[in-house]
Amino acid sequence: MMTSDTNFIEFALGIKDSNLIFRGYFYKFIRLIKYRVYEFTLIYPDNVCPECHQRQLVKFGFSEVNTKFTADDASHPVILRIHKQRVRCKNCQHTQLAQSPIVQKYCHIANKVRNKVIMSLQDDRTLDCIANDNNISPSTVNRYLDQSRAIAPLIKQELPINMALDEFRGVNRQLHFICIDNDGNHKIQAILPDRYKRTIENYFLSFPLQERARVKTISMDLNSYYQEIARRLFPNAQIIIDRFHVVAMLTRAFNQYRAQVMKRFEKTSRNYRL
Structure with missing residues (x-):
């Protein structure tokens, strides 16, 4: 050649x-x-x-x-x-x-693949999707996520005005806490190694009260201690419950009531089948 x-x-x-x-x-x-x-x-x-x-x-x-x-x-x-x-x-x-x-x-695995995976982890994509695009296993993507600090530094200079709090299942099936900017770009603010109350409090207490007072809205699920942390550490923030969880709760309640009504009829009756 x-x-x-x-x-x-x-x-x-x-x-x-x-x-x-x-x-x-x-x-x-x-x-x-x-x-x-x-x-x-x-x-x-x-x-x-x-x-x-x-x-x-x-x-x-x-x-x-x-x-x-x-x-x-x-x-x-x-x-x-x-x-x-x-x-x-x-x-x-x-x-x-x-x-x-x-x-x-x-x-x-070439360094270019690792760098590409780290960049993809900043997007709204699943680990399986990233793994398939790069011809590697999801466990390798998980390992890169665990090793890299460039994706989401634990400490940033300021908090987003509108935040969203949640958890996800990560390495070794352990639940991790995640905080993102809820202003449309959905950039990751922080990923914590667990979702314990003390870990979350210590992270947000690293910001001064003046910075925490800038936060206007916090979106979350129905987790009770997320709400307690938000009310105590963010004095001016309005708590917004994700409508998905509200609809899911109403659906579960409706199905429970439907099952109770159904059990009043004979299993061979027309009303039971309806």
Whole structure:
């Protein structure tokens, strides 16, 4: 493959590593899914042993690694098949494998995929949807959510004028507290590690009273201690109960009353069937 073709492929994939040498590409079916596979050779960049610092490294074969990469079409996911060069020091017998900045050591998912997932977590999308778009598992998306602090810092300088409070089931099926800006953009204000009352209070008490007094409305479900926290910590805020929960409560009450009435009739009667 000519150098111009190598540069073109690296430009199309957004790869910036001079030690990666493009070898070719092909299609491969893996579990009935058609993958685009780009094949590279990753050469070891130096001749100095990282252990004894002697210039006595010799080539010691290659190790083939498949790395998941970003794709513009989710129906044809991309894999980088990288043949990493292995070297051995003739002085201390230490072996070393070539590494690339496009993927972390011991990881088979490119950094671009991780960054794309973190950006997608800021949108109003499900974890399964994000996982399918990036050809990874929902548990991997959950792990990125748990590791990243860039999505929702625990402390911000100011609170939104209109807030919404809720909880969601996150890592290890644990319930987490979430607070978002309710002014149409639905940006995440905070994600707390649990939904305990003390944790929520400590977070909001980190803001001065003058800042908490700016909050005008707080939307929530029928959780009783959410209402108690809102009344005590936000003196000027109006509490708004989400109409979904009101309708759901009325529906459950109606169904309970309907079942009580139905049981008054014989099971074989026309009124019972109606």
